[in-house]
Amino acid sequence: MTDRVRKIYDRLIAREYRNLRSDAEYDFAAEFAAAGLPLETRAGLRLLRLAEAERAVMFPGDRIGFLRTVKRVPPLQTAAEWETIHKTRFVFDGAQVGNISSDYEYTLNVGLETRRAEIVERLKGVQEGGKAFHLLNAMLTSIEAVYVVADKYRAAAERAGARELAAALGNVPRKGAGGFYEALVFFRILNFALWLNGNKHNTVGRFDVYMRPFYDKDIETGKLTRAAALDLLEEFFISLNFDADLYPGVQQGDNGQSLVLGGMGADGGEVFNGLSRLCLEASLELKLIDPKINLRVNKGTPDEVYRLGTELTKQGLGFPQYSNDDVVIPALTRWGYEERDARDYVVAACWEFIIPKVAMDIPNIDALNFPDIANRVIRDKLAAGGNFDEITEGVKAAITADVARIAESVKNIFVEPSPFQSVLMRDCVRDARDVSEGAKYNNYGIHGAGISNAADALAAVQRTVFEDKTAAPDELLAALDADFAGYEKLRGKLLAAPKMGDNDDCADGLGCMLADAFADACAGLKNERGGIFRPGTGTAMYYIWFSERLPATADGRKRGEPFSANYSPSLSARSKGVLSVIQSFTKPDLQRVCNGGPLTLEFHDTVFRNGEGTQKVAALVKAFIARGGHQMQLNAVSRAALLDAQKHPEKHRGLIVRVWGWSGYFNELDIAYQNHIIKRLEFTA
Amino acid sequence: MTEGTIFSIEEFAVFDGPGIRTAVFFKGCPLRCNWCHNPEGLERAPQVVRNPNGCLACGKCAPLLGAGKTAAEDDLCVCPRGLLRISGAAYTSGALAARLLKNADILNANGGGVTFSGGECLMQAGFLEETLERLRGKVHTAAQTSGFAEAGAFDRVIRKTDLVMFDLKVMDRALSKKYTGQYNDLILENFAALKASAAPFIARAPLIPGVTDTEENYGAILAAVKGSRALRVELLPYNKMAGGKYKLAGRKFEPMFDEGVAPRIDTGLFERNGIEASVY
Structure with a gap:
């Protein structure tokens, strides 16, 4: 600097x-x-x-x-x-x-x-x-x-x-x-x-695509040196932070200034270039929450990109977030996006895949509450003496019904006109139509909150009630009603049952079933703008909102305990480790639930203490991508530092953490979000 | 089939050998290194341990914790925060190998494998040998050892593993007894056997301030390694985290060295003698 x-x-x-x-x-x-x-x-x-x-x-x-x-x-x-x-x-x-x-x-x-x-x-x-x-x-x-x-x-x-x-x-x-x-x-x-x-949520898009010609030309003609360009770029990045406190969002930091680097270009070639490197370098030096860096990768991505990305992860900013072209582009084309547009995808405020210039998608219009669905069906079917097949069939039917309810509830939408934003879209002048009324693509996305909690609840019922028969249906129902008070042993059995993230085919299979049922439920539905409904694996703030109202669930979760954020193991799962998590979470057909929503992995910051650790984290990200993972986000954190920041916020003014689809200053988050992050880390240290 | 006791299987162990690795921690150790950062690994028998993070200090777990005590999985629910677990699970070599091979594709694709550690993995040499045989040709294996093991078992294991990671801790005989609880004759004999064998190996030296980072100890390590086939020397500086796990294992941490002093890191000594050295 x-x-x-x-x-x-x-x-x-x-x-x-x-x-x-x-x-x-x-x-x-x-x-x-x-x-x-x-x-x-x-x-x-x-x-x-x-x-x-x-x-x-x-x-x-x-x-x-x-x-x-x-x-x-x-x-x-x-x-x-x-x-x-x-x-x-x-x-x-x-x-x-x-x-x-x-x-x-x-x-x-x-x-x-x-x-x-x-x-x-x-x-x-x-x-x-x-x-x-x-x-x-x-x-x-x-x-x-x-x-x-x-x-x-x-x-x-x-x-x-x-x-x-x-x-x-x-x-x-x-x-x-x-x-x-x-x-x-x-x-x-x-x-x-x-x-x-x-x-709201003004995204930055493919910065290393549209800025590249200016950059390359200035470097080639000697108008700028690389160092001079870095100096300007850093000032530019800082400028995106100046007024962040005025930008509306659920929590401060949730402002959508996502910047996308690398990946397949509209013509099929690789985008990652000198300017992409410069952006990573600027972000690494500045350690600011904006812009939020997203790296697009695919089978052909050189190791250098993962290595540079991991150097950034090491700073504890919670980005870059990786998305996998090999999964996302086919998913988008299957959903009806033209090939060139699909190749040009960017990341919306958090993780939703959207198309620049021509789309008025609303990728976060609502969320499906997986744990609530599983809980309702488990309770109904157990009370009625149903078997496990009836439970899974009931869950599928309830997912279909809830998605249909959501689709119905978002009709007759009102969006305020935005003539200036319309000026910045490709077709709004040509069509004399405000972007608020739609564009070339008008698809809606539905988040899928708590898929791992729901899969775990179903797996626990399958294991304890139907296979081992160590829990009677009535006892389980009574335990859920009592929020497990007096049923600690039963809760222990539920917690010990297979969890999504253990690379156990029972829980993972149920996760696959839930993802497929969500995709099936969305398939064929149209919104009033002629668009489709895209199912996804993100949660946004619903992992807190939904969970606050949900009573105890069969995965051993007590009333009010939060779900996992995004597409991740539940908070109570004592995971076997990241390799098992990667195996579990790449089993579902992620092309079908590709609205966006990353697998999140937390690493203790000591993993990054030398170059070898950093290199291995990079290899791990690559392994996830190679296995067909759609999106991944990593955190390097020290639980001790977060606890200290709760006690002494004044000492940790610069402490940045990833919340759901964005990074924010730890001190500026509500306590519920702070505690969730601390809870996520209990098994990493 | 031989059964063994494992206290932890850590996927993605970053500092335990090349590539992406799974580390398997065998329970039980014949040494009592004063700086041991894995106190869970000392006792051979399973025991209840408590994660101190989030502990409400309600005391309900008191009857389960302590030397020689054990518990059933069912008893652990006395903790309202779910912080108790049993450290030490019985595995047959077949079950352990199957568990490890579930991730073989990721391990193999990233130049990694499986590392057997502890505790002292050679304290369960028969179990280790059987497991190594089951993994042979399917995934790369490494064994981390203090070298304090019966010579016959040591020879068999180094022949069956792809890489040996041998600790050279306190090279002085009397100081070894003082700081690790054992004289080092057996360790040095096994190291000599390792050097004479064909097994690829790495020498690892924990750097404990005032104990192992002295000029004499460094010199003795260099003398032991110089001219051998050691792939490299790994220096492992003591970090203050070590004491943190003692509470978990219900033990007291009583360092006989000054924790506040940073250990002396001297990679140059090895490099000047043509030996690759890295710091972890």
């Missing part, structure tokens, strides 16, 4: 720049409603007004800049308007467009003026006063808003004598970027504007 970047980094950590934000609160909704403005128009106008309210804040040495001074993005609609919507429509995650991936490639190359000209041209054939008319005009207003902010920074840069930035802002965002530096500045402007526009 250069001294210049170090100063910017120190400023981020000290956080004093946040005191420069304005306390002014804005509320335009009543005025907008009174004027009877369409939502598209309101969105464009809101962005323009917030842009006008923004103040340019520059510090000496800044070459990229852009800091938020407006704290809150006000709503487009009044409380009364929202009430009507909530009564009549399905509202998902605040109804904001987000968790998609923009067409940065095109925008960075041609500039917003070209986009503007396309919109003006498109307006010619549109009826005045109609929906398309309002949308296209709102797109123009949004572009204007971006210019307002950029021009403020240009003026500030001139005043501050930051000639390089001033010159860059004379070019971007109006024109296409003239080099790597301008492309970074341009991206930062777009990123800043998306957040100010109220979009």
Whole structure:
């Protein structure tokens, strides 16, 4: 890290720049409603007004800049308007467009003026006063808003004598970027504007694809050295963290700024390149939670990529997360994505596989509660004297019913228009259609929470009730009712039964059954936008939310105890070890449940104490990929450090942990999430 | 079929031989090294151990813990946090080999294999030999030993394993007795036999501050290894984690050395003499 970047980094950590934000609160909704403005128009106008309210804040040495001074993005609609919507429509995650991936490639190359000209041209054939008319005009207003902010920074840069930035802002965002530096500045402007526009989970996408031509050209022509490029890239990465406290999410850090490196390109070749390496190096030096690094790998990925990735894992950031092209691309094409689009997949906020530029998939629309389903069926069938086959058949039927219920519950969806995000999509101008209303792909994804807990519960019933007959059905039901109070011995037997992760065909077979039943239940279902439902193995926050309401379950889990996060062994499974876990979790046909959701492995940080340990972790990741694993995420943690951080948060301000699909500062997490991470580690030390 | 007692099977043991390996820890050890970081491995008989992480100190496990005591799996549920387990499971050589071979494809694909450790794996030499025979040709094997074993058994085992990882701890006879509980004559005789054999081997030296990291001890290790077929020397610096497991095994950790001092790491001594040395 250069001294210049170090100063910017120190400023981020000290956080004093946040005191420069304005306390002014804005509320335009009543005025907008009174004027009877369409939502598209309101969105464009809101962005323009917030842009006008923004103040340019520059510090000496800044070459990229852009800091938020407006704290809150006000709503487009009044409380009364929202009430009507909530009564009549399905509202998902605040109804904001987000968790998609923009067409940065095109925008960075041609500039917003070209986009503007396309919109003006498109307006010619549109009826005045109609929906398309309002949308296209709102797109123009949004572009204007971006210019307002950029021009403020240009003026500030001139005043501050930051000639390089001033010159860059004379070019971007109006024109296409003239080099790597301008492309970074341009991206930062777009990123800043998306957040100010109220979009959520703004992903970074295939950075080493769309930035590469700028980088390569500057390196080839000698305009930039590698060291100079690293210096800029590090400032750029830091800039993505400056306002992270303002970005909405379930917990701070859950903001979706996922950056994808490597993997198969749209034309079939390998993407991993010099810029990919530079990104890994920058992330390694900075150790910040944004951007969150994802590595795409496949059969042909050289060992170097795994080695570099593991060096990053060693830092304890909880990334990179790996995804396997050899599983994901065929899964996506089977689901109807075109081959070129599938090859171009990126990772959404957490782990969902989405397509940049052209997709308005909602990959996290709801979650299936596997443990609840297993529990309901186990209880019903045991009470009725059923056998184990009836239980498994009952579980399949209940999965089908729950998926159908979810599919029904997400109909009549309402998403607020987002003209600026639409400007950044490939086809929205051409189609004069806001991205909120759909794009080329409109599939929904359903998470599958707690698959291992459910498989374990079924395996425990099979083992104790039906095979060994060491537990009578009535006794098990009574124990579950009593939350195991007075039934400690029975609970011991349930805990000792085979678990998914033991490489035991009984529990793993049940895991396969659950995954297949989920896939079968989704197959053939259509959403109202003509898209499909994609089953997955992620949990998002449902591993906490669902578990809080679920009573004791037959895997030995007590009332309220959390499920495993994502696609991982349950917290009570005393695993035989990572090799068995890898074997177990690669048995299901993961192409069928490929919405996203990684196997998570925790390693004690001492594993990384020398190069040999690091190399072996890299080999292990490769082994998982070779066996057909779809996605993997590794953590290097010390349980002792986390416990100490709970007692002395002031000593661990920089401690970063992986939560579900994202990394955050340990100190900033709710206690339930902190405790879950500590619990996960009990068997690793 | 011979039965043995295993206290742990660790998949993905990173510092116990080449590649991705599974390490098998045999229960029971004839030495009492003062710095032992695997106190679970000392007693030959199974025992109840308690994971101290998350312990509520409710005392319900007291009747189960302690030397010479044992328990049935069913008794372990007295712990409300599920922190008790029985350390020491009986395996036949067939069952152990089958368990290990379940991961053979991952191990073989990554230049790895299985490492037998302990405790002292040679304390159950017959069981070890049988298991090695069952694994021969299917997966790479390594045996970690202190060398404190009956000479005949030692000779048979080094012929049946693909790699020997031999500990050279305290080279001085009297100090060996003081710090490990045993004179080292047998150990040095077996090391001489190993050098004279065809078995590939690595010499491993735990670095204990003031005990094994002295100039004299380093010099004696170098003298023992120099000119031999040793593939390399592995230096294992003492780390403070060692004491952490004593509570688990219901033992007291009473180091006769200063834990606060970092051991002296001298790879150069070996390298100058043409011997590869690495630090773990």
